[in-house]
Each structure stands twice: as structure tokens, then as C-alpha cells.
Amino acid sequence: PVLVVDFGAQYAQLIARRVREASLYSEVVPHTMPVEEMLAKQPQAVVLSGGPSSVYADEAPALDAALLEAGVPVFGICYGFQAMVTALGGTVERTGLREYGATRASVRDTTSTLFNGQPDEQSVWMSHGDSVSEAPEGMRVTATTPGAEVAAFEDDERKLYGVQWHPEVLHSTFGQRVLENFLLRGAGLEASWTPANMAEELVEQVREQVGESRAICAMSGGVDSSVAAALVHKAIGDRLTCVFVDHGLLREGEAEQVEKDFVAATGVDLVVVDAKERYLEALAGVSDPEEKRKIIGREFIRVFEQAARDIVHDRGDNEHPVEFLVQGTLYPDVVESGGGTGAANIKSHHNVGGLPEDLQFSLVEPLKALFKDEVRQVGLELGVPEGIVWRQPFPGPGLGIRIVGEVTAERLDVLRAADKIVREELTLAELDREIWQCPVVLLADVRSVGVQGDGRTYGHPIVLRPVSSEDAMTADWTRLPYEVLAKISGRITNEVPEVNRVVLDVTSKPPGTIEWE
Numbered sequence: 001p002v003l004v005v006d007f008g009a010q011y012a013q014l015i016a017r018r019v020r021e022a023s024l025y026s027e028v029v030p031h032t033m034p035v036e037e038m039l040a041k042q043p044q045a046v047v048l049s050g051g052p053s054s055v056y057a058d059e060a061p062a063l064d065a066a067l068l069e070a071g072v073p074v075f076g077i078c079y080g081f082q083a084m085v086t087a088l089g090g091t092v093e094r095t096g097l098r099e100y101g102a103t104r105a106s107v108r109d110t111t112s113t114l115f116n117g118q119p120d121e122q123s124v125w126m127s128h129g130d131s132v133s134e135a136p137e138g139m140r141v142t143a144t145t146p147g148a149e150v151a152a153f154e155d156d157e158r159k160l161y162g163v164q165w166h167p168e169v170l171h172s173t174f175g176q177r178v179l180e181n182f183l184l185r186g187a188g189l190e191a192s193w194t195p196a197n198m199a200e201e202l203v204e205q206v207r208e209q210v211g212e213s214r215a216i217c218a219m220s221g222g223v224d225s226s227v228a229a230a231l232v233h234k235a236i237g238d239r240l241t242c243v244f245v246d247h248g249l250l251r252e253g254e255a256e257q258v259e260k261d262f263v264a265a266t267g268v269d270l271v272v273v274d275a276k277e278r279y280l281e282a283l284a285g286v287s288d289p290e291e292k293r294k295i296i297g298r299e300f301i302r303v304f305e306q307a308a309r310d311i312v313h314d315r316g317d318n319e320h321p322v323e324f325l326v327q328g329t330l331y332p333d334v335v336e337s338g339g340g341t342g343a344a345n346i347k348s349h350h351n352v353g354g355l356p357e358d359l360q361f362s363l364v365e366p367l368k369a370l371f372k373d374e375v376r377q378v379g380l381e382l383g384v385p386e387g388i389v390w391r392q393p394f395p396g397p398g399l400g401i402r403i404v405g406e407v408t409a410e411r412l413d414v415l416r417a418a419d420k421i422v423r424e425e426l427t428l429a430e431l432d433r434e435i436w437q438c439p440v441v442l443l444a445d446v447r448s449v450g451v452q453g454d455g456r457t458y459g460h461p462i463v464l465r466p467v468s469s470e471d472a473m474t475a476d477w478t479r480l481p482y483e484v485l486a487k488i489s490g491r492i493t494n495e496v497p498e499v500n501r502v503v504l505d506v507t508s509k510p511p512g513t514i515e516w517e
């Protein structure tokens, strides 16, 4: 593998992802791992990540020079670059010249290993307070930036390379090329890693973790939990049971899609719990958004716990108790909640509406190091239906938080009918991949006057909320073509009698969130 040594940056997984993009297999290891252990993994190349530390800090993680003498090609990034310098006898200084954000690098040699085939000026993204003032002996300085005399170096003899900036972020225009040049030219590796390999590797890891035990998976029908379920199913077969809670807050056809398409494609053992009545009762008379969310989350836990007990009971197999809970946590979820191992739970809770604190299961999170597009690739590889793989995000609390006001069976029917039309028309206009998601919201407590067929109407407005986004942290409203909007509006007001007005939400996030509640 290509080992990415994590010096405590939130970039380590991103570097690993970039290595995968270069079609090479990568593994992230902590900087605390002894060099012998790293070498035991027989790395073909090593990338040292950036880190939040200054090489001067007391607790600064040091780099064992033995790693640089093992004959394995090494590429240092940012902190990793400086750690190399310190280990090899160069000088890192507090120059007072700090560089944060985008700057320009001047490349001295565009025929060098790292910069081959690139322009001599390139935009790079930096984040450093210390700078290398003197390169270690034998290192050829190949680039400089306004704040760093030594911004890149190479030694083809010892196969040691480094850059002060972050080639893994998109703001570094030639970043991927620099990394690939290291991997393919510097280390001489052959690009051969594919999504198929990635799926296989993940399946193997799950097999190892779960052993002979049973696992259950809380299925939402979304991409992440579906792909996680498919992976785990491939690993442990029918020792996995998926539980899908139909809380009645789903969109038209959603439960059926999971029951039919997903099961048909993957053959997983699926238990569908019909909890519609239970949810309607619990939500009766409640219109405060936070209260609704709490109720939906609480009921989910209860239904899910009961389902888990039933599974153990039904299988009557005490040799293999349900020990594991499968979650479709992705890497951005981990980052969002502050990184680290424990942090992953925060978003997982959020995903399913909250799992109990004293959860009796160990978590299996096979997608934890991946990004959404990679998850989609793995999903396609495992035969998860395209309709699920390309699904837009849908919140766990579902339509419950898209009815502004009390949630009732009638209102859910109205919203479901309008939502179905919107989804049909967006699909027809081939806009699904262009928009991140398009919540359809029923303003159940608002009425307005209209006229239809010579008569007065007094109906409810439907809000369209199409958004474009990279990661849902920020978003902009999508400029849908007028014809598409007109068609949607016409169909909703004609086909859904309770609705006499369709309005478009033209707010970005911030200040508006994507959902209305």
C-alpha cells in the first residue's frame, strides 16, 4: 500500500482519497506507529501529512529518521515536509512570515520529478507559520513561494520529496499532478487500484471485524446505509439483518423501493417495521419543529430496539448474538463532528434520529474513510440499484419536518402528492444530478385565496426548495428553468386540490437552512 502517515491533520483522509484517485491503494496510519510496524506493511511509498503542530512545540510529533533511510520513497506535505527537514538535519525557522490560504509558487525546474509537465508559476494553498530556511544536504530546492524560500525539494537518489503547501486540496491547481508525479514517477508505481478493489478490501475488513457474529443495520433507504448494508451483506451473508422503519413520513414509493429493488439487487434479509400509526399518535397536536424532531428520534429508538430483540428471538440462535450495528457514516460526517474516533457517533445519531447512549452494540462503519462519490462507486460495484446510488439526500425525520404545522395523515397525503410531482418533473427534465436535493414543503397553517373553475379556493401553499451544494454545509438556490417551474406549478395546483399556490424559495444557506424545520 501507499501509507499516509497522519500527523494529526484533518487532511490525512483527503490525501488517502487523492492517492485512490491516482488509482493506488492507500492506508492511513497514525504517526505514533513505530517505524518497524509501518515497514512491516511493506509500503510502496509513504506520504507524510500536514499537522496542526509547529515542529518547535514541546509535544510536536517527531519523524523517526529510520523511515527516511529504509529505501521507501517518501513525500512530505506541510508539517510532514518540515518534519523531514528536521529529521535530515536541515533548518526550520520561525521567520515571522506566515502564509495562509492561496499563494503562488515559483517552480525552478519544470522537468523535475514532482513538477514535470507543469507551468513554472502555480497557485498553491498554504497553511504554515514556520518555514524551512535551509534544505537538508543533498536536497535540491525546486520551488519557492513569497513566504518560503524552500517550498519544495527533491532527491531522486534517496527518493525523498516534499512540498510546503497542500497539494491535496483543490485550491492547489496542480496538486493532484504533483502527488501523481511523486507516486508514478518518483516512486515508480503502477496505477492499478479500482473501485472494485476498494469494495473487495472493505468487504474483507468487515469480515475480519464481525467474525462469526450477527449484525443489524438501520436502513433508511438512502445511499449511505444502503451501500453499507450491501457491503456487510457481502461480507457476512445472512448474519446481517436490515431493519427499515416505515414511520409514515416517507415519500411516495420509498418503502417499496427499499423492499423490492434493494432486496432484489442485494438479497439482504430485510425486516420492515410498519410504525405509521405509532408515529401519527406520537406527533398528534405537535407543531414545534424541535419537539417534532425529538419525538421522531425517540420513537425510532423504541421501534428499532424492539426490532433488534425480535430478530434475536426469531432466529433463536444464541451462538451468534447480534453484536454489531452497521452505520453508513462517511468521512465528511466524521470531520463535521470534529474528527477523531468518538466523533463519528454524533452524526450517526443525527442520521437515524438518535441511538441510545447505552447502545449494546459495537459499531461497524465500513464507509468511514470514504467520500460520497466514492461510496457511490462502491455501491455500483456491489450492484446496488442506480436509483438508490444516485438518490438525493433525504432527512431521517422525513416529511415530518417538511410540514410546517401539525403532522396529520391528511397533510402527509397532500405533501406526498405534491412531492411526487416535483420529483417526476425534475427527473423528466434530467435535473436530478444537477441539484443537491429539492425539499418540497407544505405550509399547512397558511392559507391563501385563489380562484379555480369560477369558484373561490382557500388552499395551502407548497414551497419548492431546490438547492445546489457540495456538502450541505453551505448551499445556493438552484436556478431551475422557468419551463420546468411552470410545469411543476401547473401540475400541483391542478392535481392536488388542497394546494392553490406554488412558491419558490430563493434563499441561500446561510442564512436559510436547506430544510424549513
Ligand code: XMP
Pocket: 350, 351, 352, 353, 393, 394, 395, 396, 397, 437, 472, 509, 512, 513, 514, 515, 516
Ligand atoms: P439543513 O436543513 O440543516 O440540512 O440545511 C442539511 C442537510 O441535512 C439534511 N438533514 C438531516 N438529515 N437527519 C438527517 O439524516 C436530520 O435530522 C436532518 N436534518 C436535516 C438535509 O436534508 C440536508 O441535506
